[in-house]
Amino acid sequence: MAHASFGRLDFSRITGRLNPAQHGSNTPAPYAHRWFFNVDEELKSLHFSYSRTHDWALINPGQRIIDTHFIFPLMHLDPKDPKNYYFRATDAAIRITQDLGTKIFYRLGTSIEQNSDQAPEHNNTLVPEDFDQYAEVLAGIVRHYTRGWADGFRYDMKYWEIWNEPELGTQTWCGTKEEFVRFFVTIFKRLKSEFPELKIGGPAFTTPTGEWQTAFLDGCKAAGIVPDFYSYHCYTSDPEKLIQRPDVGRALLDSYGFTKTEIVINEWHFRQDWTGVIPDSQPDLVRFSLNGPMGHNNIQSAVFNLAVLMGWQEKPLDIGCYYGCGIDGAFAFRDRDHRWNKCFYSMQMFGEIVSSYADRVAWTPAPQPYKHVYALGAFSADRKRAAVLIADYGGRDAGVLPFEVAGLENYRIVEARQLDNEKDLLPCEIQRNGDRICVSKKDPGSAAWLIEFEAK
Numbered sequence: 001m002a003h004a005s006f007g008r009l010d011f012s013r014i015t016g017r018l019n020p021a022q023h024g025s026n027t028p029a030p031y032a033h034r035w036f037f038n039v040d041e042e043l044k045s046l047h048f049s050y051s052r053t054h055d056w057a058l059i060n061p062g063q064r065i066i067d068t069h070f071i072f073p074l075m076h077l078d079p080k081d082p083k084n085y086y087f088r089a090t091d092a093a094i095r096i097t098q099d100l101g102t103k104i105f106y107r108l109g110t111s112i113e114q115n116s117d118q119a120p121e122h123n124n125t126l127v128p129e130d131f132d133q134y135a136e137v138l139a140g141i142v143r144h145y146t147r148g149w150a151d152g153f154r155y156d157m158k159y160w161e162i163w164n165e166p167e168l169g170t171q172t173w174c175g176t177k178e179e180f181v182r183f184f185v186t187i188f189k190r191l192k193s194e195f196p197e198l199k200i201g202g203p204a205f206t207t208p209t210g211e212w213q214t215a216f217l218d219g220c221k222a223a224g225i226v227p228d229f230y231s232y233h234c235y236t237s238d239p240e241k242l243i244q245r246p247d248v249g250r251a252l253l254d255s256y257g258f259t260k261t262e263i264v265i266n267e268w269h270f271r272q273d274w275t276g277v278i279p280d281s282q283p284d285l286v287r288f289s290l291n292g293p294m295g296h297n298n299i300q301s302a303v304f305n306l307a308v309l310m311g312w313q314e315k316p317l318d319i320g321c322y323y324g325c326g327i328d329g330a331f332a333f334r335d336r337d338h339r340w341n342k343c344f345y346s347m348q349m350f351g352e353i354v355s356s357y358a359d360r361v362a363w364t365p366a367p368q369p370y371k372h373v374y375a376l377g378a379f380s381a382d383r384k385r386a387a388v389l390i391a392d393y394g395g396r397d398a399g400v401l402p403f404e405v406a407g408l409e410n411y412r413i414v415e416a417r418q419l420d421n422e423k424d425l426l427p428c429e430i431q432r433n434g435d436r437i438c439v440s441k442k443d444p445g446s447a448a449w450l451i452e453f454e455a456k
Helices: 040-044 088-098 131-146 177-194 211-223 239-255 283-291 299-312 342-356
Strands: 007-017 050-052 103-108 159-162 199-205 229-236 262-270 319-322 359-365 373-379 385-395 399-406 411-419 424-427 431-433 436-441 445-455
Touching (some): 007 373, 050 319, 103 131, 159 262, 177 199, 177 211, 211 239, 262 299, 299 445, 342 411
Parallel strands (some): 007 399, 199 229, 229 262
Antiparallel strands (some): 373 385, 411 445
């Protein structure tokens, strides 16, 4: 081994609390086809903090859920009359997802309408004709789920997001950025006037900065409003790029004086390119994209997930939602044979950390060329248990990988599991000698380990 250690975890130095809210998703409990399969227990094991409702209608085909045009299809009707809303299917989808122990992060508006910019027909992403009328409809939806209106509920649903990726084109918004800013300001003011205790924000940009983003923040400031949260997305295969994204958003908002506006990254996933992932891709490209050496939901993607989630714990990110969306598909948790893929197990690993442990400890990574190694150490609230999570993202080393783990002299290892090309979070051997522990990789490439300790 060329290097003495790949990094050091020091359990004598507590650096902060774990933030479980960064471990969210866009995944609902499946509402369509529940007679044919039920994966509630598997989804519970992921311990997602939030489930964002964007695209739920697309991964539950045939169901009239979530999107505004499904709940209130005739926009000329009276939004104060409960008879003009259809809540039944959305009520069920939200209920069964919350039964998993997952809170709802509700996206108001529409799922993506995947027509090209040249396609003449767009229906759901058209600019609403009457912004005030649309705002009243959205107020009715919020009221139904938080105030019990229209035979509704008093759910703890704090986060309400206005729209999704408006700058992407006619797939998401058929109007101009100036129209969108007026639309957002109108909706925000209406909802905050009735629901001041809720978090209203958005608009789920594809990236934190750009012309649309500047116009949006300029427009908010000119209108005298401060969004409760600013949301955006990131798809990349570089974990450091995604880990730094909260800093970018924080600096931008602070420059506008929006120091209390929360940072939310509510779509993210490993992506090298969209080949084989976009609709209508050729079957051989789909197979390679999903299951090849750099597969979209394979071991490289899975360990990327862990690297990002560990790196975020030191960052000013309030909420994160992985674009694991459906159970099956390109951004999903099962392969084409309905077996749980590597990304499922990576999210299970991190879910175990944030659901069972409270405080994180100091981590000092080794210098270059070992920046591909990430680690997180955590204590339970009662200090009776400790955990070490290690991710080696694409490392070229094989064999024994040593780490320094200080401050656990009075703790013994009770379980160690490994995720790699062959092991799906299965038991593995860990060498321990004083403050040094060693994990092992059979081959170069990505792998991860979860090691748990208990006090002697």
